[in-house]
Structure formats: C-alpha cells, structure tokens
Amino acid sequence: MTDNKHIQHKIEDRLTRLTNQEPAEQILAAQQIISEIGTINSHAAFAKVQKRIQKRKNTISLLNTFSRIAAILFIPLLLASVWLFYNQQKPVHQQFAIQEITSPPGIRSQVVLPDGSKVWLNAESTIKFQVPFQENSRNIDIVGEAFFDVVKNPDRPFFVQSGNVKVKVLGTRFNYKAFADDENIEVVLEEGKIALNLQSDSKNKETILIPGDRAVIEKESSKTTVRNENINKYIAWHTGKLVFDNSPMSEVARLLERWYGVEVRVQDTEIMNYRFTTTFENESLFQVIELLGLSSPIHIKYVPATVGKNNQAQTKSKVIISKK
Structure with a gap:
C-alpha cells in the first residue's frame, strides 16, 4: 500500500516537470514513466483487492449466519420464558410419601414423628x-x-384412625389398640382430652374422653362403652411392663404371644377360666412361664422353633399349657 502511493507521487511529479521540457526530452521522460508504471506488481495488487473483497464477504456471511441462528432460537427462548413466568406464578406443590413402620412379633419400638410427637x-x-x-x-x-x-398444635390437629374409629387430639397421651383379630377397638386416655369419632352408616358420633377413660368400641355394631378406671394395666406395656390384673388365661395367652413372638396353645378349656394378677418387667419367656406354673395348677411345655434353610425359622416357638 505504501509503495503504490510512493510511485503515484513520483509519476505526478515527473508529469509536472515533463510539461516544462523540450519535445525530445518529453518523449524520453514519458518512456521512462511508462517503464516505471510497468514495474508495478499488478498480481499483488489484484490479490490485495481480492482479499479485501473476500474479507467483506466473510463478514457479511458470518452476520447472516448469526441472524439465522438468532431467528431459529428466538421462538424456543420465547416459549421457555413464558413457561418460566407462568410456573413462577403457580403455587409449589410439595412432594410427599407414605411412611409405613412395623414392629415385628416379640419386638416393641419407639418412633419420633416429623412433628416431634412420640409413638x-x-x-x-x-x-x-x-x-x-x-x-x-x-x-x-x-x-x-x-x-x-x-x-400440641391447635392449627394442625392430630388424627389416629383404624377402620371407622377416628380419634382427634390437639396434644395428649393416649393408647390406641386395634389388632385385626380382636373383636373390639380400645382407646385409653392418660392425659389431655380427645374426641372419639365413629364414622358409620352415614352417621358421625363424637364422644369426648377425659383422663382415666377407657373406651371399648365393638367393631361389628360400633357400640361404645366408656368407663373411667385404673388404666395402668392398659398402658404399662410401653414402659416395658407386662401387667396381668385379674386377667383370664385367654388374655394371658394372647399377650404372651405378642410380647415374646411365640405361639401359645391351651389344651384344656377349664384352664381358660383361671385368672392371674402379676407384673413382669424385663423377664424372659422362661422366667414368665415358670412363675405362671408355680402360681397355678398348670403344666407348661416349651417347644423351640424349627429352623430351615439359611437359618430361616419355619415355625414359631410354642408354649403348650395343660392342666396338672
């Protein structure tokens, strides 16, 4: 670029001086100028021009490409923005799951619920x-x-339900018993106040319980009986105590089955009328059946569980009770 300007200035200078020379001298000077013009690298000049044109084309092509990309992306980006705005205006629905906790035969457990309540x-x-x-x-x-x-949380009442029997509480201590094979559902209140609701036959009956009340609800008829009594034997189990208070053998056998995870067989119907009053705390099954045998005319036999493959128990341990 600098060389071309230098040559241009040189030619213009000589043409100026040429007009002041004699004809012969003008001819010689003109020939010299023509020869110098011929020395200009026309190929290099053309290459530079072509390079500038190509650079301009590339710039235009790149701009066109960006324009096409922007046009392609505009609609999805617009839709995404609308979707985000719409969803920000909607309330957030919190995910939840159903938690199930089971205590197996012979095991008692304690659970702390998400609100801090204990079970x-x-x-x-x-x-x-x-x-x-x-x-x-x-x-x-x-x-x-x-x-x-x-x-206690008045804004979030606490409900416990089995079948059509529902208990509503705000903050209290109570026992709820509803085994599938029992004929009755029992609710015992130690502290506070609860509302007992029976939901059956399109009727909603509510019974208020106070401390010391024991409600017995028959599953078939929904008949409810409420008595205020000494409730210790009904709630002592959660402190590790097994309490028999003038309990018949049928009740003793059922409690032993759940407490120790065994099968109890009573071979003589007469024994079913025997009653027991005692409290066990941290005693083993063998200690319990020995003491029961000493306190009444019964014979108790223990049959250990059978074990199959992979040390899996095939049958429960058995306690067989017969009359002496």
Whole structure:
C-alpha cells in the first residue's frame, strides 16, 4: 500500500516537470514513466483487492449466519420464558410419601414423628402416615397397638384412625389398640382430652374422653362403652411392663404371644377360666412361664422353633399349657 502511493507521487511529479521540457526530452521522460508504471506488481495488487473483497464477504456471511441462528432460537427462548413466568406464578406443590413402620412379633419400638410427637409401637403393630404431614392436619393409620405422646398444635390437629374409629387430639397421651383379630377397638386416655369419632352408616358420633377413660368400641355394631378406671394395666406395656390384673388365661395367652413372638396353645378349656394378677418387667419367656406354673395348677411345655434353610425359622416357638 505504501509503495503504490510512493510511485503515484513520483509519476505526478515527473508529469509536472515533463510539461516544462523540450519535445525530445518529453518523449524520453514519458518512456521512462511508462517503464516505471510497468514495474508495478499488478498480481499483488489484484490479490490485495481480492482479499479485501473476500474479507467483506466473510463478514457479511458470518452476520447472516448469526441472524439465522438468532431467528431459529428466538421462538424456543420465547416459549421457555413464558413457561418460566407462568410456573413462577403457580403455587409449589410439595412432594410427599407414605411412611409405613412395623414392629415385628416379640419386638416393641419407639418412633419420633416429623412433628416431634412420640409413638411406642407394640409387637405386631403397624402405623402409616404421610411425610411430611399435611399443612392443616396430622393423620395416622394404625393396625395393632400404639401409645401416643402428641405435640400440641391447635392449627394442625392430630388424627389416629383404624377402620371407622377416628380419634382427634390437639396434644395428649393416649393408647390406641386395634389388632385385626380382636373383636373390639380400645382407646385409653392418660392425659389431655380427645374426641372419639365413629364414622358409620352415614352417621358421625363424637364422644369426648377425659383422663382415666377407657373406651371399648365393638367393631361389628360400633357400640361404645366408656368407663373411667385404673388404666395402668392398659398402658404399662410401653414402659416395658407386662401387667396381668385379674386377667383370664385367654388374655394371658394372647399377650404372651405378642410380647415374646411365640405361639401359645391351651389344651384344656377349664384352664381358660383361671385368672392371674402379676407384673413382669424385663423377664424372659422362661422366667414368665415358670412363675405362671408355680402360681397355678398348670403344666407348661416349651417347644423351640424349627429352623430351615439359611437359618430361616419355619415355625414359631410354642408354649403348650395343660392342666396338672
């Protein structure tokens, strides 16, 4: 670029001086100028021009490409922006799951619920509840027996239900017993106040319980009996105590089965009328059956469980009770 300008200035200078020379001298000078013009590298000049044109074309092509890409992306980006704006205006629906907790035969367990309430699960018992709890209520479904120590929250009442029997509490301590093979459902209140609701035949009957009340609801008829009595034997299990208070053998056998995870067989019907009053705490099964045998005219035989492949128990241990 600099060389071409230098040559241009040189030619212009010589043409100026040429007009002042004689004809012969003008001819010689003109020939010299023509020869110098011929020395200009026309190929290099053309290459430079072509390079500038190509650079301009590339710039235009690149701009066109970006324009096409922007046009292609504009609609999806617009739709995404609309979707995000719309969803930001909608309330967030929190995900939840159903939690199920089971205490196997012979095992009692304690559970702390999401709200801090405590639950003691008796053997062979199951509770189910939503995690997290609903915004306006706390609901528990139960099969078996559990003792509840509920954290008070008036804005989120606590419900426990089995079948058509539903208990509503705000903050209290109570026992709920609803084994599948029992004829009755029992609710015992230790502290606070609860509302017992019977939902059957399109009727909703509500019974208020006060501390010391024991409600017995017949599953078939929904007939409800409420008595205020010494409730210790009904709730002592959650503290590790097995209490018999003038309990018939039928009740003793059922409690032993759940407490120790064994099968109890009573071979003489007469024994069913025997009654027992005693309290066991942390005693083994062998200690319990020995003491029961010493306190009444009965003979107790223990048959260990049979074990199959992979050390899996095929049958439960058995306690066979017969008359001496």
